Amino acid sequence: MRRSREDAAETRRKIVDAAARLFRGRGIAGVGIADVMSALGMTVGGFYRHFASKDALVAEAIEAASVETTTGSRAFAHAVKGKAAAMIDGYLSRLHRDHPDNGCPVAALCTDVAHEKRATREVFTTALRRLVDTIAIAIPGDTKDARERRLFTAAALVGALVLSRATTDTDLADAVLDATRKQLRDV
Amino acid sequence: MRRSREDAAETRRKIVDAAARLFRGRGIAGVGIADVMSALGMTVGGFYRHFASKDALVAEAIEAASVETTTGSRAFAHAVKGKAAAMIDGYLSRLHRDHPDNGCPVAALCTDVAHEKRATREVFTTALRRLVDTIAIAIPGDTKDARERRLFTAAALVGALVLSRATTDTDLADAVLDATRKQLRDV
DNA sequence: TGTACATCAGTGAACGCGCGTTCACTGATGTAC
DNA sequence: TGTACATCAGTGAACGCGCGTTCACTGATGTAC
Numbered sequence: 437m438r439r440s441r442e443d444a445a446e447t448r449r450k451i452v453d454a455a456a457r458l459f460r461g462r463g464i465a466g467v468g469i470a471d472v473m474s475a476l477g478m479t480v481g482g483f484y485r486h487f488a489s490k491d492a493l494v495a496e497a498i499e500a501a502s503v504e505t506t507t508g509s510r511a512f513a514h515a516v517k518g519k520a521a522a523m524i525d526g527y528l529s530r531l532h533r534d535h536p537d538n539g540c541p542v543a544a545l546c547t548d549v550a551h552e553k554r555a556t557r558e559v560f561t562t563a564l565r566r567l568v569d570t571i572a573i574a575i576p577g578d579t580k581d582a583r584e585r586r587l588f589t590a591a592a593l594v595g596a597l598v599l600s601r602a603t604t605d606t607d608l609a610d611a612v613l614d615a616t617r618k619q620l621r622d623v
Numbered sequence: 624m625r626r627s628r629e630d631a632a633e634t635r636r637k638i639v640d641a642a643a644r645l646f647r648g649r650g651i652a653g654v655g656i657a658d659v660m661s662a663l664g665m666t667v668g669g670f671y672r673h674f675a676s677k678d679a680l681v682a683e684a685i686e687a688a689s690v691e692t693t694t695g696s697r698a699f700a701h702a703v704k705g706k707a708a709a710m711i712d713g714y715l716s717r718l719h720r721d722h723p724d725n726g727c728p729v730a731a732l733c734t735d736v737a738h739e740k741r742a743t744r745e746v747f748t749t750a751l752r753r754l755v756d757t758i759a760i761a762i763p764g765d766t767k768d769a770r771e772r773r774l775f776t777a778a779a780l781v782g783a784l785v786l787s788r789a790t791t792d793t794d795l796a797d798a799v800l801d802a803t804r805k806q807l808r809d810v
Numbered sequence: 811t812g813t814a815c816a817t818c819a820g821t822g823a824a825c826g827c828g829c830g831t832t833c834a835c836t837g838a839t840g841t842a843c
Numbered sequence: 844t845g846t847a848c849a850t851c852a853g854t855g856a857a858c859g860c861g862c863g864t865t866c867a868c869t870g871a872t873g874t875a876c
Contacts, residue, residue, distance in 0.1 A: 437836055437837035437839085437851090437854090438836090438837065438838045438850070438851050438853080439838075439839075439851090439852050440838085440840090440852095444851090444852060444853095447852080463735070463737070465653075466652075466738050468828075468829055469830065469831085470828090478853070479854055479855060480829095480831085480854090480855085481831095481833085481854055481855065481856090482853040482854070483853095484831070485851075485853070486852090489830080489831085490829095490831090536737075542786075546734055546785045547731065547734040547735055547788075547789070548734055549789050550650070550723075551650045551653050554791065557790075558791050560789055560790075560791075561789075561790045561792050564786060564789070564795070584801075584802035584806055585802075586802075587798055588783075588802045590786065590799070591779050591786055591802075591803045592778050592782055593782070594782040594785065594786060595777070595778035595785070598781065598782070598785070599729075599751060599778055599781060601734075601737050602734070602744065602747055603748045603751060604741065604744045604747075604748045605748050608748065608752070612774050612777070612778055615770070615771035615773075615774035615775045615778075616775050616778045618775075620775070624818090624819070624870035624872085625817070625820080625870065625871045626871075626872075627819095627871085627872060627873090628872085630819080631818090631819060634820090655862055656862080656864085657861090657862075657863090665821090666820070666822060667862095667863085668864095668865085668866085669819065669820040669821070670863095670864095671863095671864070671865080672819055676864085677862095677863065677864090
């Protein structure tokens with residue numbers, strides 16, 4: 437039956453939130469519309485009152501996850517002006533590694549997204565820029581070197597997290613995180 | 624009809640080669656058994672004379688791609704003793720970025736693999752070790768710092784390549800590659 | 811060396827399943843008067 | 844403010860499609876004598 441506009445808007449928000457969590461945790465191909473809707477205790481049919489397609493949801497979920505993780509006081513967003521160490525430690529923490537569903541969407545979906553439609557990849561590109569902007573709080577400056585160090589830091593952070601998650605050898609997984617944390621601080 | 628043992632062995636090799644190329648290029652979920660077999664001009668049925676399942680093929684394809692890219696004179700394998708620059712330049716080249724199907728399987732499949740079966744993830748872990756061993760030709764030494772720099776370099780290389788591939792903004796994609804190349808050389 | 815039979819690589823159709831999407835329907839909400 | 848009607852959020856089943864896997868079959872290859 438019909439729901440009030442506020443209820444409908446809240447349902448939409450809940451769909452995006454659940455999708456953002458599920459896609460990061462199990463990959464884009466690993467999550468179906470039915471999974472997302474049943475996470476809210478709803479059935480599939482209702483989904484298409486809110487979104488035109490799964491692709492549209494994927495794009496919005498990445499955007500939401502990106503904003504959520506880089507603004508406010510979430511996870512690695514503990515970026516302190518001119519102090520890169522705190523942000524690096526947060527991003528490369530075991531907590532962040534072990535909870536991808538709640539973490540950086542750039543790290544969680546970077547190879548998944550390579551095979552998605554252009555619109556989705558553009559949202560991902562915006563998410564990457566947002567990550568680099570967050571790093572800029574810790575590594576400020578308008579010099580060429582500062583800009584390069586931000587991009588370099590982004591690459592090292594994402595690479596280390598992704599490799600640490602993919603590895604079954606827990607010693608190696610921890611070593612990648614520790615080595616990257618230490619070396620990045622010295623740069 | 625039945626083929627000779629040599630023919631059969633060659634077919635098996637061709638299946639692994641085609642799979643290694645296709646999985647890297649289009650992702651594990653993006654490639655079906657029919658795609659792999661039709662790349663050889665064969666039909667699906669024959670596949671199961673050689674492999675027990677798609678999972679088994681995935682594992683073997685990753686292994687093959689890993690060996691192929693880290694030994695001999697392929698792509699980024701131009702590692703020169705004590706000279707990291709050549710290897711870094713090769714790995715972070717536009718050629719490598721624009722041809723994932725022929726490149727490092729660790730970079731091509733790092734988030735895909737996170738949602739695969741344990742056996743596949745173990746093969747991936749071996750591939751990561753092999754990448755670090757290749758880096759060890761350029762960055763040798765048994766000190767703690769040398770070991771850390773190898774893991775750090777692996778993270779930065781993989782992260783930069785993956786981000787450069789995922790980004791739609793070609794300026795940003797190139798900048799990530801260039802910045803990482805430059806910064807890694809200074810470490 | 812030659813012959814009869816067993817083996818098995820590859821074919822092509824079929825099966826079962828899951829997934830994205832559609833649709834007729836329900837009944838509460840929103841709106842026009 | 845009250846009433847009659849239109850709207851539309853959500854249901855649950857169905858559709859179409861692609862994919863991994865199976866299977867009966869074919870005929871060349873390998874083997875036993």
